[in-house]
Amino acid sequence: KAGVTQTPRYLIKTRGQQVTLSCSPISGHRSVSWYQQTPGQGLQFLFEYFSETQRNKGNFPGRFSGRQFSNSRSEMNVSTLELGDSALYLCASSPSGTGVGHTEAFFGQGTRLTVV
Amino acid sequence: DAKTTQPPSMDCAEGRAANLPCNHSTISGNEYVYWYRQIHSQGPQYIIHGLKNNETNEMASLIITEDRKSSTLILPHATLRDTAVYYCIVTSGGSNYKLTFGKGTLLTVNP
Numbered sequence: 001k002a003g004v005t006q007t008p009r010y011l012i013k014t015r016g017q018q019v020t021l022s023c024s025p026i027s028g029h030r031s032v033s034w035y036q037q038t039p040g041q042g043l044q045f046l047f048e049y050f051s052e053t054q055r056n057k058g059n060f061p062g063r064f065s066g067r068q069f070s071n072s073r074s075e076m077n078v079s080t081l082e083l084g085d086s087a088l089y090l091c092a093s094s095p096s097g098t099g100v101g102h103t104e105a106f107f108g109q110g111t112r113l114t115v116v
Numbered sequence: 117d118a119k120t121t122q123p124p125s126m127d128c129a130e131g132r133a134a135n136l137p138c139n140h141s142t143i144s145g146n147e148y149v150y151w152y153r154q155i156h157s158q159g160p161q162y163i164i165h166g167l168k169n170n171e172t173n174e175m176a177s178l179i180i181t182e183d184r185k186s187s188t189l190i191l192p193h194a195t196l197r198d199t200a201v202y203y204c205i206v207t208s209g210g211s212n213y214k215l216t217f218g219k220g221t222l223l224t225v226n227p
Contacts, residue, residue: 048214
């Protein structure tokens, strides 16, 4: 069974630009979460989508947004990039993300975004 | 979600058991304890989770104290490939599903 696929793996953008990152979850998984990892702040939760609806959101500015499609694939968008947005962006999928049966999250390899 | 406290670093000799502690004294009744690890520059990897009973799988064992205020992850025979940052996470899941990562414990397995 294929794992979580994130594209692209590496990206360099200029300050002020916008960027879209993509995540294909494991087949059958309906919950997709996004995380930002930086050396200073560690791993921080951005948002979670379940059945095309944003169900939970972390403490990030509105420049960070996302969406989920009917096939559970998800994208996240960062507008008006700042130098501090340079980070590893990780996507995780799980079957339901709910407390029922409590399952684990499967992470992708991440997209390394560098803002110059 | 309850907060967790872990030692910043630990060392272990190859072949020996690695015991990684985690304190979660404010855990509530519906919260599970999860362990993930992250090998350098890779996505975190799920290890094990539990509610109140001890759990074991092919990777590790999870020992949760009776009062659920702390837990220990045990890697029975550590190898060099187990060198990673280990995160202990407490979450209730449901509509508030998210993983709150702390700083974790850097486990270094030495030859």
